[in-house]
Amino acid sequence: MDDVAACTNVLFEIAEAMDAAAYDTLESLLEHAALIDGASGSVLAKGGAAAVAHFRSIVKVxxxxxxxxxxxxxxxIVAANDDEATIRSMYTVFQQTETLPMQAIIAGRYHDTLRRIDGTWRLVERRYFADLIGDLSNHLTFDL
Known part of the structure; x- marks a missing residue:
């Protein structure tokens, strides 16, 4: 697999783990990552355990x-060299619950940096930008 595909797969693996609330997998995938609010620059979590604690505190299961x-x-949009890559991408989160019909609840952008660590592409920084905000009442524990 080439570097662009390998880096892009990391993004998809993180999304898959979030949707499953697979916290052990998320902790591993985010082991080297800092999660940052793109608008404020505030660091939300640094490292896999802190990222999982952050998600557990704000996302409804x-x-x-x-x-x-x-x-x-x-x-x-991927720019990769031998050991580092940046990816700008868009995200849309859909949700359906017992009380919420399926709908897009938020859309925005990720600005990600990945590094090759011990031969494997790993996320080291993710900046979240929320551009369009819908009904997050069944998703988050706070108002965005």
Whole structure:
């Protein structure tokens, strides 16, 4: 697999783990990552354990054990060299719950930096930008 595909797959693996509320997988995928609010520059979490603690504190888990979401990551623009890559992409989060019909609840952008660590591409920084905000009442524990 070439570097662009490998880096893009990291984004998709993170989305898949979030939708499943697979916290062990998320902790591993985000082991080297800093999660940053793109608008304010505030560091939300640094490292896998802190990222999982952050998600557990702000995201509602539903009776089926998931977030009842689908994080769709699109339009990746990848610039990669031997050991570092940047990816600008868009995300749309869909959600359906017992009380919420399926709909897009938020859309925005990720600005990601990945590094090759021990031969594997790893996320080291993710900046979140929320551009369009819908009904997050079944997703987050606070108002955005």
């Amino acid at each position: 539903h009776p089926d054990g998931t977030w009842r979401t689908k994080h769709v990551t699109t339009n990746p």
